[in-house]
Every structure is written in C-alpha cells, then in structure tokens.
Amino acid sequence: MITLELFLNAVVAGLMLGGFYAAVALGLSITFGQLDIVNIAHPTFVILGSFVAYILNQNFGIDPVLIGVVFMPVFYLIGTTLYRVYYVSFERTGQESLSGLAFFFGLMFIIEVVLILTFGVDYRLVNAAYIGKTLHIGFLDMPFRMLVPAIAATIMTGAVVLYMTKTFMGKAIMAVSQDRLALQLMGADPIKVKRIALGIAIATASLAGALLIIIQPVEPSVGRLYIGRIFAIVVLGGMGSISGTFVAAILIGVVESFIATFYGPSWAPAVGFGILLLTLAIRPQGIFGRA
Amino acid sequence: MKIDKFWLSVLVILIAGFAFTKLADNEFYFFTTYVVLQGLIMAVAWNILGGFTGYVNFGSAGFFAVGVYTTVALNKAFGLPLPVLLLAAGVICGLLGLAAGYLTLRLKGVYFAIATLATALVLETIVNNWKFVGGAAGTYVLQPKGSFIFDNYIELLFMLMLVLAVAATAISRYLSSSRIGQGLAAIRDDEVAAECMGVPTLRLKLISTTAMGALMGIAGAPFPFFVTFVDPVSAFALVIAVNAIAMPMIGGTAVWYGPVIGALLLGAIQETATVTISSELNLLIVGVMLVLFITLAPKGIVGLIQDYKKKKGANNG
Numbered sequence: 001m002i003t004l005e006l007f008l009n010a011v012v013a014g015l016m017l018g019g020f021y022a023a024v025a026l027g028l029s030i031t032f033g034q035l036d037i038v039n040i041a042h043p044t045f046v047i048l049g050s051f052v053a054y055i056l057n058q059n060f061g062i063d064p065v066l067i068g069v070v071f072m073p074v075f076y077l078i079g080t081t082l083y084r085v086y087y088v089s090f091e092r093t094g095q096e097s098l099s100g101l102a103f104f105f106g107l108m109f110i111i112e113v114v115l116i117l118t119f120g121v122d123y124r125l126v127n128a129a130y131i132g133k134t135l136h137i138g139f140l141d142m143p144f145r146m147l148v149p150a151i152a153a154t155i156m157t158g159a160v161v162l163y164m165t166k167t168f169m170g171k172a173i174m175a176v177s178q179d180r181l182a183l184q185l186m187g188a189d190p191i192k193v194k195r196i197a198l199g200i201a202i203a204t205a206s207l208a209g210a211l212l213i214i215i216q217p218v219e220p221s222v223g224r225l226y227i228g229r230i231f232a233i234v235v236l237g238g239m240g241s242i243s244g245t246f247v248a249a250i251l252i253g254v255v256e257s258f259i260a261t262f263y264g265p266s267w268a269p270a271v272g273f274g275i276l277l278l279t280l281a282i283r284p285q286g287i288f289g290r291a
Numbered sequence: 292m293k294i295d296k297f298w299l300s301v302l303v304i305l306i307a308g309f310a311f312t313k314l315a316d317n318e319f320y321f322f323t324t325y326v327v328l329q330g331l332i333m334a335v336a337w338n339i340l341g342g343f344t345g346y347v348n349f350g351s352a353g354f355f356a357v358g359v360y361t362t363v364a365l366n367k368a369f370g371l372p373l374p375v376l377l378l379a380a381g382v383i384c385g386l387l388g389l390a391a392g393y394l395t396l397r398l399k400g401v402y403f404a405i406a407t408l409a410t411a412l413v414l415e416t417i418v419n420n421w422k423f424v425g426g427a428a429g430t431y432v433l434q435p436k437g438s439f440i441f442d443n444y445i446e447l448l449f450m451l452m453l454v455l456a457v458a459a460t461a462i463s464r465y466l467s468s469s470r471i472g473q474g475l476a477a478i479r480d481d482e483v484a485a486e487c488m489g490v491p492t493l494r495l496k497l498i499s500t501t502a503m504g505a506l507m508g509i510a511g512a513p514f515p516f517f518v519t520f521v522d523p524v525s526a527f528a529l530v531i532a533v534n535a536i537a538m539p540m541i542g543g544t545a546v547w548y549g550p551v552i553g554a555l556l557l558g559a560i561q562e563t564a565t566v567t568i569s570s571e572l573n574l575l576i577v578g579v580m581l582v583l584f585i586t587l588a589p590k591g592i593v594g595l596i597q598d599y600k601k602k603k604g605a606n607n608g
Contacts, residue, residue: 038401040349040408089586098347099585101404102536105349106581109533113574224529228409266427270416273409280398280406 005139010261011254012140018253019150020215022157022246023208024226025233027201030160032231033240035194035201036177037086038101041108043223043230045202049075049209050124050218051115057126064126065152068210072203079202083195108223115220123217131214149211156207157246160200164242173197177240229272235279297464301457308453312446321449325517327558328452329510333531334538334550335459336506339466340499341536342544345479346395347404351535353411354384354504356418356526358511363424363432363521373435373451373513380512381505388504392497399482415527429522432515448513459506464547466502475499507535530574534561537581543593552592 024046031039052071053064090100130144164170172188176197180190212218233252237244252272260268315321333351340346358380365371365379391407398406419427434444441447466472474495477485486492515521534557542553557577564573588595 038405040405085586098345098400098404099589101347101401102540103582103585105533105536106578106585109529110575110578110582112529113571113578117571117575221529224412228405228412231405231409266420267416270413273413273416276409277406277413280402281394 006261009139009141010257012142013146013261014254014257015250016142016146016150016253017257018250019153020146020208020211021229021233021253022249023149023153023204023211025230025237025245025249026153026157026160026242027204027208028230029234029237029240029242029245030173030197030201030204032234033237033245034173034177035197037194037198039104039198039201040101040227040231041104041111042201042205043226044108044111045075045078045205046209046212046226047115047218047220047223048111049206050213050222051119051209051220052206053126053210053213054124054218057128061127063128064210064214065148065207068152068207071206071210075206076199076203079199080195082202083198086198087191087194112220112223119220121219121221123219124213125217126210126213128214145214149214152207152211154246156204157242160204161242163200169193169196173200174240225269228276229269232272232276232279235276297461301461304457305453308450312441312450318443318445321445323562325445325449325452327555327562328449328456329514330534330538330558330561331456331551331554332452332459332506332510333535334542334554335456335463335547336503336510337535338539338544338547338550339463339506340503342539342549343467343472343475343479344496344499346496346500347536348391348407348503349404349532349536350407350409350411351507352527352529352532353407353414354387354507355511355514355531356411356523357384357387357414358508359514359521359526360418360421360424361508362512362515363430366432366515367424367430373516377509377512380508384508384511385501385505387508388500388502389497391504392493392500395496395500396493411527411532415523418523418526425522427523429520429525431520432518434516434519444516448517451513455509459510460547460551462502462506463550466499467547471495471498530577533577533581537577537584539591541580541584541591543591545590546593549591549593556592 024043027045028039028042031037031042049068049071053067056062056067057064086100086103090103130148133144135142135144135147164174168188172183172186172193173196175183175186176190176193183190183193212222216222229252233248234240234245236251237246237248252275255275256268256271259271312321333355336354337348337351340348361380361383362376365376371379391410394406395403418424424430438444438447441450466475474485474490474492477488477490478492478495482492511526514526518525538553538557539550540553541557542551543549557580560576560580561573564576584591590597
C-alpha cells in the first residue's frame with residue numbers, strides 16, 4: 001500500500017541521494033564530457049577520498065567534510081600528474097581511446113588492490129556528531145547523514161559551475177574539446193588547460209569520497225557500483241553539461257529511492273546500469289545533449 | 292601431404308596432457324593448471340573481439356558468470372551431464388554475445404566498452420536476487436560421481452579444460468587467418484572505410500561477438516564443479532575481466548598466439564605469486580603489468596619480439 005507519506009519520504013530521500021550522486025559524477029562530467037578522457041577509475045579515486053577521511057577522522061576526530069575540502073589540493077596534484085602520464089603515453093601518440101580506457105581500467109584495479117592490501121575488505125566508517133541524528137519536518141524524515149552530503153555536494157557543484165562560466169580558465173576547459181585551434185589562438189595552451197581540468201576533476205573526488213563515507217560504511221570495492229551509475233548520469237546529463245549532470249543525478253537518485261522503497265534495496269544498483277543501457281541504446285546524446 | 296605444424300603440436304599437447312594425468316599424483320598441479328587454462332580460454336575469447344576488431348569488452352566476467360550459472364541452474368533443476376551443460380552455456384552465452392554484436396550498431400568505441408561493463412553489473416544484480424541459484428549468499432554444487440577414465444574428478448576437469456583451450460585457440464587461429472580475419476582487421480583499422488569497400492561489417496562483428504560469448508560461457512560452465520561453492524562475488528570477480536584484457540594486451544593483440552603467450556606467462560606468474568607470496572599480491576601484479584605494458588609496449592610481447600627482429604635485420608643488412 002503506497003501512502004502519500006511514504007511517497008513523499010521516498011522523493012525527499014531520492015533528492016538527497018541524487019544530490020550526493022552529483023558530487024561523484026561531477027568529476028567524470030569534466031573528464032569524460034569535456035576532455036574526452038574516459039576515466040573509469042574515477043569512482044576508485046572517490047573511494048581513496050573515503051579512506052583519507054576515514055584515517056584522519058578515526059585518528060584525530062576531524063570532521064569528514066572538512067577533511068574532504070582540505071585534501072582537495074592533494075587530489076588536484078594527483079590529477080595533474082595523472083594527466084602528464086596520460087598525455088605522454090596515449091594522447092600524444094593518438095591511441096587515447098582504447099589503450100587509454102584499458103589504462104584507467106588497470107589503474108582502477110591497482111588502487112582497489114592496494115586499498116585491500118592496506119585496509120582489508122572490512123567496512124570502514126567515520127564518526128561525527130550529526131551522523132545518526134535526523135531532522136523531522138512534519139512527517140518528512142531527513143537524516144543528517146544524507147542531508148549534509150547533499151548540501152555539500154550542491155555547494156561544490158555550484159562552485160564548479162561558477163568557475164567554468166566566469167573565469168578564463170573555466171571557459172577554456174569548456175572549449176578545449178570543441179575547438180583546439182581556436183583555443184590556441186586565444187592564447188591558451190590546450191595541454192595545460194586539460195591538465196588543470198583533470199586536476200579539478202580528481203579534486204572533486206576528495207570531497208565526494210568524504211561524503212560517501214558519511215552516508216554509508218565503505219570498503220575498497222564499493223566504487224565499482226558507482227561506475228555504471230555515474231556514467232549513466234553523465235551520459236543522461238548530456239556529456240559535459242554540469243547543470244545537466246546535476247539534474248540527471250537527482251533523477252537517478254529519485255528513481256533509485258523509489259525502487260529501494262517499493263521493491264527492496266538489492267535491486268537499486270541495477271537502476272543506474274539499466275538506465276545507462278537504455279540511454280546508450282536509444283538516445284546516446286542524453287536528455288539534455290544536442291543531437 | 293605435409294602435416295600442419297599447428298595440428299601436430301595440438302596432438303602433442305593433448306597426449307602430453309593425458310600422460311600428465313596418469314603420471315602426476317599431486318592434485319595441486321591440476322588445480323593450478325586448470326586456473327591457467329581457464330584464463331587462457333577467456334583471453335583467447337576476448338581477443339577474438341578486442342584484438343581482431345578493436346571492440347573492447349569490459350564485461351568478460353559477465354559472460355563467464357552466465358556460463359557458471361547456466362551450469363548451476365540446469366544442474367540443480369535437471370541434473371544434466373557435463374557435456375550438455377557445456378553446450379547449454381555455449382548456446383546461451385553465444386546468444387548473449389549476438390545481442391552484444393547488435394549493440395555495436397549503435398555504440399562505438401568507449402560507449403561499447405562501458406555498455407559491456409554495465410551489462411555485467413546488471414547481470415550480477417539479477418543473480419544476486421535470484422533465489423533458485425542461491426542469490427547473494429551463494430550455493431554449494433556437488434561434483435558428479437564417476438570420473439570417466441580418470442582417477443578423480445579434478446583430472447577430468449583438467450583434461451576438459453585442456454581440450455577446450457586448444458579448441459578455443461584453433462577457432463581463434465582459424466578466424467584470424469581466414470578471409471573473416473582480414474575483414475575483422477579492416478573493421479579494427481577503419482570501420483566506415485571497410486563498410487564502403489563492401490566488407491559485411493555487421494555479419495563479421497556478429498560472428499566475432501558470438502564466438503567470444505560462446506567461448507567465455509563454455510569457460511565458465513565447468514567452474515561450479517571445480518570450486519564446488521559458487522557465489523556472485525566469485526563468478527563475477529573483477530579479476531576475471533581484468534585478466535581477460537591483461538593477458539592479450541601483454542602477449543600482443545594483433546595475432547592469434549598473442550593471448551596464448553600472455554595467458555601462459557601471466558597465469559604462471561600469478562599462480563606462483565599466489566603460492567609463494569599472497570593471493571592479493573597476484574592481483575596487484577596483473578594490474579601493474581597491464582598498465583606497464585599499455586603505456587610502454589602497446590603491441591605486447593609479440594610486438595617487442597618483432598621490433599627486436601627488425602632492428603637485428605636492419606643491423607645485419
């Protein structure tokens with residue numbers, strides 16, 4: 001029996017979940033959408049962010065959101081270094097599509113195994129005063145472990161949108177995959193632009209990882225579930241449109257929340273992948289993309 | 292008539308394999324070689340699509356697991372004999388491969404790769420929710436009684452895997468050296484140009500995806516009897532998909548013997564590392580070797596040897 005109360009709670013839970021998904025998909029939207037770099041290792045960097053938050057939270061009791069923000073520069077450097085390797089090995093020789101894909105696949109595997117070797121396959125979690133508390137508005141229940149990540153993710157997405165539309169470098173990133181030559185004529189080095197963009201993309205994984213471990217306990221292979229989900233979001237959002245990505249993330253979050261509420265949580269993972277397959281088969285340019 | 296060198300070595304390998312089951316008395320050897328041979332079939336199958344036509348399949352573990360669960364389901368429901376189970380897994384996974392082949396009509400390059408990965412994960416969710424085959428908790432599978440002319444069941448499985456591995460290699464060799472192989476290579480180099488020159492691209496792609504799917508399913512079919520306990524985590528293990536890509540990439544994807552070299556080398560290293568160091572470390576070795584070869588030697592070991600020979604020839608001439 002579907003009551004209005006249950007229905008509205010599922011919507012609100014989906015909105016919060018979707019907001020968080022936006023944080024995970026944001027980095028991929030930049031790499032896959034803007035740079036044509038198929039970074040399937042992105043969710044693994046998110047898990048890396050979760051483990052950084054776990055270590056510092058358990059040892060020093062620092063707030064996970066704060067850790068996520070503070071470690072962004074470190075992740076930024078990982079991203080720029082990664083681009084150097086990628087550029088020298090694949091992009092310069094024109095083999096980026098398939099060899100590059102296999103490269104990120106291998107990278108994902110390496111990070112995952114190193115995490116397993118270091119931390120084992122146990123689920124890890126963080127502690128903060130607000131985790132476990134719930135905000136009640138009327139009959140709506142909003143657990144803070146969902147609400148805080150959703151708000152933080154929305155702020156991060158907003159900040160990236162502002163950067164992309166207001167600054168010269170942001171506009172250059174938006175332009176780099178469209179017209180390299182025109183970009184060079186504007187006095188911007190495409191390689192430098194792409195390096196900074198990949199840096200920003202990986203930096204978002206730092207905060208996204210911290211948010212993930214607030215929502216749920218994390219073990220090294222959790223990231224795999226996010227591959228289909230975030231690719232679905234990015235493709236659905238129209239490849240590289242960041243506001244489109246945000247809307248698509250909310251959409252997937254709400255659909256998953258409904259499936260979990262009315263059919264059981266074990267079916268929820270199939271939602272992202274199912275939507276991805278349908279999108280790819282029917283409308284590969286996404287809902288918000290141009291044909 | 293001159294006897295083909297390839298078929299002569301096939302005969303030698305099969306006889307040696309059979310002698311091995313009669314001579315070796317430590318079961319450990321059969322377990323180890325089974326795993327290596329399973330990897331070899333998967334690598335050869337992956338290469339029929341990935342190496343010959345350039346479509347990257349990240350969902351190898353999905354095909355493998357469908358083969359595994361075909362055995363689990365049919366064995367539990369009807370108790371069918373192993374050859375029938377192999378055939379069933381081959382047919383079902385062949386059809387799955389056929390479907391993947393039609394997918395290539397709309398999805399090129401990276402989109403195809405992501406779609407295969409997504410398919411594998413959808414299948415895993417379905418199996419996780421399928422109570423009849425044990426769901427997420429897994430299920431025990433009893434080995435059938437009687438082991439034909441062998442002393443025990445593991446020897447039978449080893450010999451079966453050897454025959455399958457040889458057959459897979461022969462199929463891959465046939466596909467690459469016939470006109471089909473030339474057409475597949477044309478698709479890899481430029482699909483649109485191939486289409487314009489009158490290469491029946493769709494039919495060739497369907498042949499290679501179906502062959503790939505069927506071989507991967509058959510590789511998975513005996514797995515339940517080998518491990519006797521199956522759960523989605525082991526059947527859909529990421530390492531299966533990674534190995535299926537890493538072995539051809541390390542050996543060399545352009546020729547049929549590339550994945551065989553890669554599988555034997557990587558398989559031997561992995562099994563040695565598992566015994567002497569730890570099973571987690573052997574996963575790390577695969578990942579690191581894959582990344583190293585892709586960045587430093589994209590043509591694999593076969594490519595390295597060819598380059599070396601060319602250099603030597605240039606020096607002499």
